[in-house]
Amino acid sequence: MTPKIFIDGEHGTTGLQIRTRMAGRRDVELLSIPEAERRNAAMREDLLNNADIAILCLPDDASKEAVGMLSGNNSVRIIDTSTAYRIASDWAYGFAEMDKAQADKIKAARHVANPGCYPTGAIGLIRPLRAAGILPDGYPVSVNAVSGYTGGGKQMIAQMEDQSREDSISANNFVYGLPLKHKHVPEMKTHGLLDRAPLFSPSVGRFAQGMIVQVPLFLDDLKDGTTIESIHAALVAHYAGQDIVTVVPLAESTKLGRVDAEELANTDRMKLFVFGTPGGAHVNLVALLDNLGKGASGAAVQNMDLMLSA
Ligand SMILES: NC(=O)C1=CN([C@@H]2O[C@H](COP(=O)(O)OP(=O)(O)OC[C@H]3O[C@@H](n4cnc5c(N)ncnc54)[C@H](OP(=O)(O)O)[C@@H]3O)[C@@H](O)[C@H]2O)C=CC1
Ligand SMILES: CC(=O)N[C@@H](CCC(=O)OP(=O)(O)O)C(=O)O
Known part of the structure; x- marks a missing residue:
């Protein structure tokens, strides 16, 4: 039988992008709720319970409510x-490339938590270095990032695009999360295998989709003998055989003068770079992705496909 998929929140930013990615697919049947009924709890509950896979594209509270609507349903x-x-320890984390066993965990899971956009970049850079023993316990990790404004969902899109609104945003680039308590920090710490919470400073630019996540490192404070080449080699080994997450060769990245945050917009891929000078004191790890691609909707469809392949 064709598996039935219901996207709860299908008329929001992430939901719409998932729906677009599924358009034309004949191997799945999409259950749909009319836009005007998107908050109709009885209708949602019925559709949720009739799906084989429910993809929740909702704010946290509404997600918890949807999970509650499925509490008596074991299928x-x-x-x-x-x-x-x-x-949550009983949910599989939906970052298939984060280590060798993760894709199989997602395949077998009933409950999959799709990663946040910024954590996808940060964990993608940090976890391989923790796993290889390069990034020692206690290292004070900083994560600096810029996102396209669709990362803020329907509300921020309207604030950036409609300057007649009372709450419009006129800035072309702004830093936020200033109390340093962003909701993505626990996720970066847990799945980045860090013993100290990273210091995370996000920002938004006046472009719709795209993201750069940077993790600057002091080589002297890493495992003895670590070099830009050994960091790059650890990332290459970790992502060997992957095609969605790739590591840019050093020979290529050393020639670059800049990295464009929009380069991977409208793709589901993520590129990782290691910048610095051989023999120098510092390296800067950079992840490039689309906040709505590998950072959200692309990852959700990848996870759905893994689950359907079980
Ligand atoms: N945008 C991004 O880049 C990313 C977003 N995410 C996450 O995806 C989820 C969705 O975010 P996003 O798509 O950006 O948000 P949007 O605000 O664009 O869309 C959310 C959708 O959920 C609907 N909704 C809100 N509350 C309820 C409710 N109680 N019952 C039913 N429907 C409801 C909204 O309807 P209404 O129009 O009536 O408000 C809207 O259609 C969030 O948890 C977000 O954090 C994850 C990674 C990246
Ligand atoms: C630009 C912007 O506002 N971005 C969002 C994160 C987008 C994202 O990844 O959302 P979830 O973690 O909720 O899934 C923020 O900083 O809250």
Whole structure:
């Protein structure tokens, strides 16, 4: 039988992008709710319970409510794109490339938590270095990032695009998360295998989709003998055989003068770079992705496909 998929929140930013990615697919049947009924709880509950996989594209509270609507149902599998379950031990974390066993965990899981956009970049850079023993216990990790404004969902899109609104945003680039308590920090710490919470400073630019995540490192404070080449080699080994997450060769990245945050917009891929000078004191790790691609909707469809392949 053709598996039935219901996207709860299908008329929002992430939901719409998932729907677009599924358009034309004949191997799945999409259950749909009319836009005007998107908050009709009885209708949602019915559709949720009739799906084989429910993809939740809702704010955290509404996600928890949807999971509650499925509490008596032992067959529906869930992919949640919110922050609600990303460090819950009974949910599989939906970052298939984060280590060798993760894709199989996602395949077998009933409940999958889709990663946050910024954590996808940060964990993608940090976890391989923790696993290889290069990034020692206690290292004070900083994560600096810029996102396209669709990362803020329907509300921020309207604030950036409609300057007649009372709450419009006129800045072309702004830093936020200033109290340093962003909701993505616990997820970066847990799945980045860090013993100290990273210092995370996000920002938004006046472009719709795209993201750069940077993790600067002091080589002297890493495992003895670490070099730009050994860091790059550890990332290359970690992502060997992957095609969605790739590591840019040093010979290529050393020639670059800049990295464009929009380069991977409208793709589901992520590129990792290691910048610095051989023999120098510092390296800067950079992840490039689309906040709505590998950072959200692309990852959700990848996870759905893994679950359907079980
Ligand atoms: N945008 C991004 O880049 C990313 C987003 N995410 C996560 O994905 C989830 C969705 O975010 P995003 O698509 O950006 O948000 P949007 O605000 O664009 O869309 C959310 C959708 O959910 C609907 N909704 C809100 N509350 C309820 C409710 N109680 N019952 C039913 N429907 C409801 C909204 O309807 P209404 O229009 O009526 O408000 C809207 O259609 C969030 O948890 C977000 O954190 C994850 C990674 C990246
Ligand atoms: C630009 C912007 O506002 N971005 C969002 C994160 C987008 C994302 O990844 O959302 P979830 O973790 O909720 O899934 C923020 O900083 O809250």
